[in-house]
Amino acid sequence: MxxxxxxxxxxxxxxxxxxxxxxxxxxxxxxxxxxxxxxxxxxxxxxxxxxxxxxxxxxxxxxxxxxxxxxxxxxxxxxxxxxxxxxxxxxxxxxxxxxxxxxxxxxxxxxxxxxxxxxxxxxxxxxxxxxxxxxxxxxxxxxxxxxxxxxxxxxxxxxxxxxxxxxxxxxxxxxxxxxxxxxxxxxxxxxxxxxPTAVNRNRVSQKTVWALKARLYLYTQQWALAEQFATQVISSADYTLVKPYSAFFANSAAATSESVFELAYTVSNTNNHSNWWLPPALGGRREWAPSDILVGLLNNSLVGGGRSTLIAQTAAPGNLWYGKLYYRTPLGTDPAYVIRIAELYFIRSEARARQGNLSTAVTDLNTVRDRAGLGAATASTLDALLLALENERRVEFPFEADRWFNLVRTDRAQTVLSxxxxxxxxxxxxxxxxxxxxxxxxxxxxxxx
CATH class of the missing domain: 1.25.40.390 (Serine Threonine Protein Phosphatase 5, Tetratricopeptide repeat)
Structure with a gap:
């Protein structure tokens, strides 16, 4: 005791x-x-x-x-x-x-x-x-x-x-x-x-601290500071939006330049995500599944773009859609993604928009859209840009626990989710x-x- x-x-x-x-x-x-x-x-x-x-x-x-x-x-x-x-x-x-x-x-x-x-x-x-x-x-x-x-x-x-x-x-x-x-x-x-100042994507460096500061300042509506710390991370040569979209997770990729902070797992210290996402034929239980609406968004070439690689469908007669961000063999050895560089672009985009800098805000949003193989967004007002960011986060991070906290933070959850x-x-x-x-x-x- x-x-x-x-x-x-x-x-x-x-x-x-x-x-x-x-x-x-x-x-x-x-x-x-x-x-x-x-x-x-x-x-x-x-x-x-x-x-x-x-x-x-x-x-x-x-x-x-x-x-x-x-x-x-x-x-x-x-x-x-x-x-x-x-x-x-x-x-x-x-x-x-x-x-x-x-x-x-x-x-x-x-x-x-x-x-x-x-x-x-x-x-x-x-x-x-x-x-x-x-x-x-x-x-x-x-x-x-x-x-x-x-x-x-x-x-x-x-x-x-x-x-x-x-x-x-x-x-x-x-x-x-x-x-x-x-x-x-x-x-x-x-x-x-x-x-340390040297980057280690599975541990903590100064840039990891800056990234969480940027997120914190976004949540506390300190827009100038959110922009400042997001920029410090984005400006580093250590982080890039890898192409195509799936490059940060497909083919057992880990700790790519996309990741600011991800948690590593081994066969003796496993990540349970694949158990919940994968269908029984692939060793999981598929008790978390993408909704029909999400499947439609990800498969829409004008919305999801290359992010359709996040989902797959079982063979007939089941034809069940499932999330495939977590899939590795041995099961449970996938990373858990805590902060990706795409989020820093979204943080900076919103922070700039809230300060009235719409043109640079749209540029940041379009940087992420371009990586997904999408054309440029054309939002020209603050409300339009905030909605575009909300929608883009939805398909960029559907399996990374972003949407709920983002909707609550912006006081949109009651309206969007009824x-x-x-x-x-x-x-x-x-x-x-x-x-x-x-x-x-x-x-x-x-x-x-």
Whole structure:
């Protein structure tokens, strides 16, 4: 029990004792004691990325909350939790929501241990550059985790120190979404001077930090800063829109110049996306499937262009359409795409448009359209350009959990998806958390659930 406390944040610890004891720990090591030299620090850093990439976070589940909420992905299975999400009837007891929340806080916990312990490691073989890298990466990962909590749940308890005992990190109030985003920026500012300048698409460099800053500034409507940081990434020779569109994922491609940040998987640390997207004939369950509308958009040469390669159809008599972004052999070894350079063009396009620079905004939009083999867009007003960007994101990132958060961010979700109420813009705080922590209960919980 003592060792479990070291890796699971306080909000999880307060759940049912029986459930807690029956849960197998991901790591049965006292991390505060384990990070004692360069080797154990490296292990801790790798472990942190593994938690970020886990199936309940970027390995499938967190992203599925967005897939299933956005209307373009249908659920073909029988489980109640994903069916609720698809129908916008999500409850506070929804197991998918609870699992994603828990995974994000586990990721934060891993980052907290590195931030707290790596700086004091006394090892003559531990270079300053490597020490800084691990701490900077932990700040970035924590920033990403809090960013996801903010855009998904609207605000979070900001746990910034390791949880070593059940008495640690008690009675932390829930912060507002704005304060949570402020913590994201604080962590990104801390990460920026520490991480390497050299690009590593599976780890964190300064340009990875800039990319997430650009996304953050877009969400917080700081248009000039969103443009500035998007430009810093786009201007780098390290990133290009690869052609054709499928070149960033087809033929087992990985870590191409398209990727700003992607998570790598192996046969011993798998990505569960292919299990949900592929049909049984290809080893999957196809319980996530592109809607008929999405299939039509992707197959329309004037809309999807080369992005039709994202989908395929089974043979007769089934003739079932499925997503083929995740497909590799062995199954589960596909990357998970967190940030691609195409998104930075869209960020800069919108940021420029919001500042009245429509001509350069259209140029950025058309850069992405050209890569997809499409002709130039001709939007000449702000509203037309914003709608064009919305539509382009829809077919550029249909299997990358972009559409839902983008529609919520722009306050378009209720109109586009015919939602009955805007409380659905936020996922519910898991019921298991609200019953044990007054800081997440009552008026502190998300309304409407």
């Amino acid at each position: 003592k060792k479990l406390l070291y890796i699971i944040p306080f909000m999880i610890l307060l759940g049912s004792c029986k459930k807690f004891l029956e849960t197998d720990p991901q790591q049965q090591v006292d991390q505060s004691e384990a990070i004692t030299n360069a080797g154990s620090a490296a292990t801790a850093a790798s472990g942190m990325f593994n938690v970020l990439a886990s199936n309940d976070y970027y390995g499938s589940n967190f992203q599925s909350l967005a897939y299933l909420s956005a209307g373009d992905i249908t659920w073909t299975g029988s489980q109640a939790a994903p069916s609720e999400i698809t129908k916008h009837l999500t409850s506070a007891t929804n197991s998918n929501v609870g699992a994603a929340w828990t995974a994000i806080y586990k990721t934060i916990s891993s980052a907290n241990y590195i931030i707290a312990n790596v700086p004091s490691v006394n090892d003559p073989l531990f270079s300053t550059a490597l020490r800084n890298q691990y701490v900077g990466e932990a700040y970035f990962v924590r920033a990403l985790a809090y960013f996801d909590l903010a855009r998904g749940w609207g605000g979070a308890q900001l746990v910034l120190n390791p949880t070593l005992t059940s008495a640690d990190n008690k009675n932390i109030p829930r912060s507002s979404q704005a304060d949570t985003y402020a913590q994201v920026l604080k962590d990104l500012n801390a990460a920026e001077p520490l991480v 939602l009955p109420d805007k409380h659905l813009y936020l996922f519910p705080i898991p019921y298991s958390e609200t019953v044990v922590d007054p800081n997440l209960a009552g008026g502190n919980a998300n309304p409407g659930y």
